[in-house]
Amino acid sequence: xxxxxxxxxxxxxxxxxxxxxxxxxxxxxxxxxxxxxxxxxxxxxxxxxxxxxxxxxxxxxxxxxxxxxxxxxxxxxxxxxxxxxxxxxxxxxxxxxxxxxxxxxxxxxxxxxxxxxxxxxxxxxxxxxxxxxxxxxxxxxxxxxxxxxxxxxxxxxxxxxxxxxxxxxxxxxxxxxxxxxxxxxxxxxxxxxxxxxxxxxxxxxxxxxxxxxxxxxxxxxxxxxxxxxxxxxxxxxxxxxxxxxxxxxxxxxxxxxxxxxxxxxxxxxxxxxxxxxxxxxxxxxxxxxxxxxxxxxxxxxxxxxxxxxxxxxxxxxxxxxxxxxxxxxxxxxxxxxxxxxxxxxxxxxxxxxxxxxxxxxxxxxxxxxxxxxxxxxxxxxxxxxxxxxxxxxxxxxxxxxxxxxxxxxxxx
Numbered sequence: 441x442x443x444x445x446x447x448x449x450x451x452x453x454x455x456x457x458x459x460x461x462x463x464x465x466x467x468x469x470x471x472x473x474x475x476x477x478x479x480x481x482x483x484x485x486x487x488x489x490x491x492x493x494x495x496x497x498x499x500x501x502x503x504x505x506x507x508x509x510x511x512x513x514x515x516x517x518x519x520x521x522x523x524x525x526x527x528x529x530x531x532x533x534x535x536x537x538x539x540x541x542x543x544x545x546x547x548x549x550x551x552x553x554x555x556x557x558x559x560x561x562x563x564x565x566x567x568x569x570x571x572x573x574x575x576x577x578x579x580x581x582x583x584x585x586x587x588x589x590x591x592x593x594x595x596x597x598x599x600x601x602x603x604x605x606x607x608x609x610x611x612x613x614x615x616x617x618x619x620x621x622x623x624x625x626x627x628x629x630x631x632x633x634x635x636x637x638x639x640x641x642x643x644x645x646x647x648x649x650x651x652x653x654x655x656x657x658x659x660x661x662x663x664x665x666x667x668x669x670x671x672x673x674x675x676x677x678x679x680x681x682x683x684x685x686x687x688x689x690x691x692x693x694x695x696x697x698x699x700x701x702x703x704x705x706x707x708x709x710x711x712x713x714x715x716x717x718x719x720x721x722x723x724x725x726x727x728x729x730x731x732x733x734x735x736x737x738x739x740x741x742x743x744x745x746x747x748x749x750x751x752x753x754x755x756x757x758x759x760x761x762x763x764x765x766x767x768x769x770x771x772x773x774x775x776x777x778x779x780x781x782x783x784x785x786x787x788x789x790x791x792x793x794x795x796x797x798x799x800x801x802x803x804x805x806x807x808x809x810x811x812x813x814x815x816x817x818x819x820x821x822x823x824x825x826x827x828x829x830x831x832x833x834x835x836x837x838x839x840x841x842x843x844x845x846x847x848x849x850x851x852x
Contacts, residue, residue, distance in 0.1 A: 442481050443849070444480065444486070444504065445480045445503055445849065446478070446494055446504070447480070447508065448476060450491075450512050450513065452514070453477075453478070453515070454795065455488060456471070456795060456796060456814065457471050459796055462727075462757055463757045464755055466792060473490070476490060476514070477490070478814065478820070479503065481849075483819060484817060485816055485820050487816050488815060488816070510826065512825065512826060513824070513828070513833070515823060517584060517587065518777065518802075519808075520589060521761050521802040522713050522763030522764065523763065523765065524767035524768075525577060526561075526576075526594070526604055527557055527560075527561050528560035528563060528568075529556070529557060529559075533552060534547050534552040534556070537552065539744075554594075554628055555628075557768050558594050561594035562594075566603050566610070576774070580766075580774065581617040582852070583776070584777070584823040584841070586617055586823075586845065587821070588617050589622055590611075590619050590621055590622070591621075591662060592604040592621070596629075596630035602651060606657065608657075616852055617847065622662050623648070623658050624662040624663070626669070626678060628664060628669045628670075629669075638674055641670070641674065642678075652687075660687065660710075662689075664692040665693055665703055666696055666697060672702065675703060676703070690711045690713065692713055693713060694718040694722055695716055698719060700714075701722040701725060702722070710731065710732065711731060711732045711733070712732075712734065713765075715733055715735065715748045715749070716739075716746055727753060727757045732761050732805040733758050733761070735762050739765045741773065742770040743770050750762075751788055751789065760793065760797050762783060762794065762802070763802070776838075777798070777838040778839075780794050781836075781837040781838055784834060791834055795830075820846060820847075
């Protein structure tokens with residue numbers, strides 16, 4: 441028998457319901473309920489609404505009543521649609537060198553860069569990698585991030601990528617956060633692979649993809665389209681193979697040079713992520729498509745470069761999500777709300793646009809329809825902040841953490 445719970449009253453409840461998936465938003469569009477409650481049955485929301493009305497329904501259902509004392513704002517659990525939290529080691533040396541003026545090439549030549557993380561990740565066994573992923577996921581969960589996309593990409597062989605994705609799958613079973621795995625075997629051509637970029641991609645698509653399907657390790661394929669990784673031309677056969685096998689597509693696009701966003705739209709990708717180098721033509725192309733543009737301000741902060749043109753994307757009618765890009769190299773902070781707050785300041789994003797980008801629009805970037813909105817039938821994933829005005833959350837720029845985090849109807 442499903443457990444039934446009523447929690448409230450909330451000073452404010454933001455449902456994030458009845459908002460469009462694409463385009464600019466103003467705060468007046470937010471559905472804001474006062475003296476509200478959430479009625480939960482099992483892991484789903486049964487109803488949201490006026491607390492005194494829900495009290496009567498709760499009595500009929502013999503529901504447990506969790507009555508809050510004080511002021512609280514309730515809103516959906518955050519969704520981080522782009523992370524690399526399965527990794528080994530640290531790149532603190534890289535960060536210090538970059539801030540001291542060293543170039544990416546100089547850092548790589550000194551033993552840093554992505555390959556450093558590949559080496560450190562390969563040195564861990566699956567159990568060790570699982571535990572590190574759980575620790576990172578639980579930190580995110582404690583800050584209100586209830587759904588977390590997690591990429592591979594630091595293995596770069598069939599065996600090592602499988603180790604990473606099996607570790608992510610195991611971690612998902614041991615944390616109360618939902619982990620959504622993505623295969624990023626096309627992160628870069630490994631230094632110890634003697635063939636060409638195209639030969640490496642062919643090997644991965646032929647040998648790794650079938651195992652991903654047979655073990656149900658992921659349904660998402662990603663790649664890094666960039667001069668230092670793979671060209672748009674090289675990646676097309678790889679993505680075509682993925683689509684033929686039924687995988688969903690996502691793309692690391694336009695981080696330093698344009699080109700990836702066009703591939704994302706061509707292959708109907710769920711999302712195109714980064715986009716710091718996107719120009720007018722790339723923005724217009726994305727805005728006219730169903731592909732969600734994902735801004736990753738953590739990488740801009742970590743690398744000291746410009747932000748994703750989020751304001752232009754929204755004004756042209758695109759869909760914008762915000763991810764943390766939590767990784768050991770370019771985005772080590774991993775604080776989603778802090779990064780989103782900073783992006784909002786520089787790109788002049790409304791509070792409604794940021795909240796949408798961290799909830800239902802981020803869910804769309806992952807192809808998920810059961811979360812990111814507080815309404816009947818959605819997962820009971822929500823955060824409670826000890827404040828009377830929802831605008832305090834971004835005003836505090838991530839310094840304020842949730843007082844309570846609820847995942848699938850359970851208080852974490």
